[in-house]
Every structure is written in structure tokens, then in C-alpha cells.
Amino acid sequence: MRKELITDATLVRNYIQGNETALEQLILRHKERIYGFIFSKIYDHDIANDIFQDTFIKVIKTIKKGKYNEEGKFLPWVMRIAHNLVIDHFRKSNRMPKFNNTGDFNIFSVLSDDALDAEKKIIKNQVESDVRRLINELPDDQKQVLVMRMYNDMSFKEISDKTGVSINTALGRMRYALINMRKIIDKHNIILTN
Secondary structure, three states: OHHHHHHHHHHHHHHHHHHHHHHHHHHHHHHHHHHHHHHHHHOOHHHHHHHHHHHHHHHHHHHHOOOOOOOOHHHHHHHHHHHHHHHHHHHHHOOOOOOOOOOOOOHHHHHHHHHHHHHHHHHOOOOOHHHHHHHOOHHHHHHHHHHHOOOOOOHHHHHHHHHHOHHHHHHHHHHHEEEEEEEEHHHHHOOOOO
């Protein structure tokens, strides 16, 4: 069998069984696409290389812990890890201290904030779409209470009146909605940071 014909799933299985070269093949096979994706968001070769390496460190750790179960979906899974690490990078870089200069002239006001705003917008849009996806995975009764509370800003008394359940039931559904969202976040390694 020629190497090109070996599926990602087979290579992952081979790697789990101790074949280190199987991982090398996976990295070489997908390097261009994954690195290209990271670089298209970061525009810095050094940082893109770091994130690329971090992506595969995370891939290796997950596989070695026996937590990889995305059979047949290796590339989308790795891309998701890379995407989360890119968001993580933006989040950390946004934590840099802001300097407030007094006086008429402020050097920091001369520097354009457009790039940072664009990054924040990317992160905000990603977080919002992740949250919407998480909410859609919830059972209907939990989803209903969560949407009424978080998006319609309704009190639990109003939710109770509108849904015909007791306030305690509405509170319970909200609690379970949050617990279930946390489980989904952990399961999919989603980073929700704005």
C-alpha cells in the first residue's frame, strides 16, 4: 500500500500502537494547510510556528491520554485546536497593559487600533457563534429558559409565568443549562473569551 492511501484514522491508530513515524506522516500531510490557516490569522511567521508546534503538542497529549475519538475527522479536529490556540494568542496579547499618557499628545493615540479591533471582532464573533452552537445543543426546556434569561433579560418570575412552570423549576433548568454548557465546552476544548 502506498503511503498516500493510508487514511488519517489508520495513521492515528498506528501512532497509538507505538509507530512514531505515523505521526510524522500526519504532520507532513497536513502541515501546509494547518500552518497556512494559522499564518492567515496571525501574519507573523515566528508566532505562527509557535502556535503550529503548540497545536501538535496538544494533539500528541490528547492522543497519548487516549482522549482522541474523532475518527475520520483528524484534520477538522486539529484545525479546531489550532483555531482555539490562535484565539488564545489574541486573548493573551490583549492583556498587555494599556498606558494612559496625560497631556495633549499621546503617542498611543497615534498608533492605529484597527488591527487590535479586527482581532477583537474576530474573537467576539467566534465566541458568539460558539455560544449559539452550545445553546443549540441544550435540551429545549433548558434552551428556552437560558434564552429568556440571558437574551430577553427576563426575571425568573417572568419566565415562570410565561412557561407555566414554578420559579424553582425555571431556576433548575437554568442551572442545568449552565452545567451542560460547561460539559460541552470541556468536551470540545472550546475557549470562550472576549
